[in-house]
Amino acid sequence: MLYFNLNRFPMDFKIKDTDGKARVGELILSRGSIRTPAFMPVGTQATVKAMFPENVKSLGADIILCNTYHLMLRPGENLIKELGGLHKFMNWEKPILTDSGGFQVMSLSGLSKKSNEGVEFQSHFDGKKHFLNPEYSIKIQKKLGSDIIMCFDDCASFKSDKSDIALSMKRSMEWAVRSKEEFDLTNGGLLFGIQQGGIYEDLREESTKRLIDVGFQGYALGGLAVGEPQNQMFKILDASASKFPLDKPRYLMGVGKPDDIVGAVLRGVDMFDCVLPTRSGRTGQALTRRGPVNIKNSRHKYDYRPIDPDCNCYTCLNYSRSYLHHVFKSGEIISSMLMTWHNLHYYQELMSNIRDAIINKKLIEFINEFTKLQNSGDLSLI
Numbered sequence: 001m002l003y004f005n006l007n008r009f010p011m012d013f014k015i016k017d018t019d020g021k022a023r024v025g026e027l028i029l030s031r032g033s034i035r036t037p038a039f040m041p042v043g044t045q046a047t048v049k050a051m052f053p054e055n056v057k058s059l060g061a062d063i064i065l066c067n068t069y070h071l072m073l074r075p076g077e078n079l080i081k082e083l084g085g086l087h088k089f090m091n092w093e094k095p096i097l098t099d100s101g102g103f104q105v106m107s108l109s110g111l112s113k114k115s116n117e118g119v120e121f122q123s124h125f126d127g128k129k130h131f132l133n134p135e136y137s138i139k140i141q142k143k144l145g146s147d148i149i150m151c152f153d154d155c156a157s158f159k160s161d162k163s164d165i166a167l168s169m170k171r172s173m174e175w176a177v178r179s180k181e182e183f184d185l186t187n188g189g190l191l192f193g194i195q196q197g198g199i200y201e202d203l204r205e206e207s208t209k210r211l212i213d214v215g216f217q218g219y220a221l222g223g224l225a226v227g228e229p230q231n232q233m234f235k236i237l238d239a240s241a242s243k244f245p246l247d248k249p250r251y252l253m254g255v256g257k258p259d260d261i262v263g264a265v266l267r268g269v270d271m272f273d274c275v276l277p278t279r280s281g282r283t284g285q286a287l288t289r290r291g292p293v294n295i296k297n298s299r300h301k302y303d304y305r306p307i308d309p310d311c312n313c314y315t316c317l318n319y320s321r322s323y324l325h326h327v328f329k330s331g332e333i334i335s336s337m338l339m340t341w342h343n344l345h346y347y348q349e350l351m352s353n354i355r356d357a358i359i360n361k362k363l364i365e366f367i368n369e370f371t372k373l374q375n376s377g378d379l380s381l382i
């Protein structure tokens with residue numbers, strides 16, 4: 001067994017099986033174990049939208065993700081700390097990963113002013129000015145009581161030219177050192193570094209080396225699935241995912257669609273998060289083994305069948321497409337609840353099937369079958 005005593009916080013990451021570059025593992029934290037490859041449902045504002053925490057857990061999620069940016073602005077990290085920390089606040093006992101806010105200050109806030117020191121930005125709630133830097137981001141994540149803390153990074157737009165992306169990557173690496181220094185001052189959580197460098201393999205490689213020099217308990221790939229084609233993302237993963245230390249978890253941030261996840265696991269990634277299953281659920285899109293199904297489409301109005309007749313989730317066992325179409329059209333709250341339930345079930349079942357395929361050394365066969373079904377399209381009309 002491997003123990004890493006950085007920050008006096010024990011972490012045990014065991015690789016149990018491999019199939020090519022793909023790995024099945026277990027990340028053991030004090031609040032519970034995470035079976036990898038893992039999908040983390042997103043609980044941006046301390047709630048996985050439209051779901052009770054016990055249901056998120058019962059669907060197979062070992063960990064969820066919450067957002068530092070949102071929680072620092074509302075209700076504020078000090079209030080959450082006073083009320084016993086984020087786990088107690090939101091009634092979720094299992095591990096929580098918090099992102100650092102680096103991505104959100106760029107994508108959500110109003111005018112932001114960046115320097116090597118940090119980022120000054122306007123809240124997207126009320127326009128008030130705030131400041132975030134590596135030290136402050138780590139302090140907030142510690143106050144929240146996060147189990148996995150992310151370094152504060154600088155996220156350039158993927159449309160920026162190479163020289164800007166290089167500058168942004170170098171700044172992120174300097175901020176990774178500062179994040180680590182702040183992290184080491186107090187107890188609590190694990191710290192993951194974040195690789196940057198856009199679609200440029202040389203920048204990604206430099207970033208990886210610099211992160212490994214600092215030393216983290218896990219490594220993330222940032223700035224991918226932000227609009228670049230899937231084959232470009234896979235090229236970067238081919239070149240860089242397996243360059244991270246074998247005995248540390250690898251996390252592909254903000255990814256993704258089911259076929260992104262399957263392809264990334266094949267290339268050695270262990271952890272994922274994405275708003276897709278929850279957000280799609282609220283906008284009437286079910287994700288299924290036969291691809292997406294838009295429940296708002298009038299073809300479902302008289303359809304007595306479930307979203308997926310082969311799915312064993314609560315929604316598919318009890319509700320017809322006709323009912324789901326009706327409650328979506330009527331703007332009923334249960335529409336978001338039932339659709340999100342199905343989507344999170346689908347994602348967790350996909351991860352479980354991926355883990356089984358790796359254990360049985362049949363990942364390629366699994367992916368071939370997965371792709372065939374995804375491309376087959378929705379059930380034909382009744």
Ligand SMILES: [Zn+2]
Nearest residue numbers: 311313316342
């Ligand atoms: Zn279902």
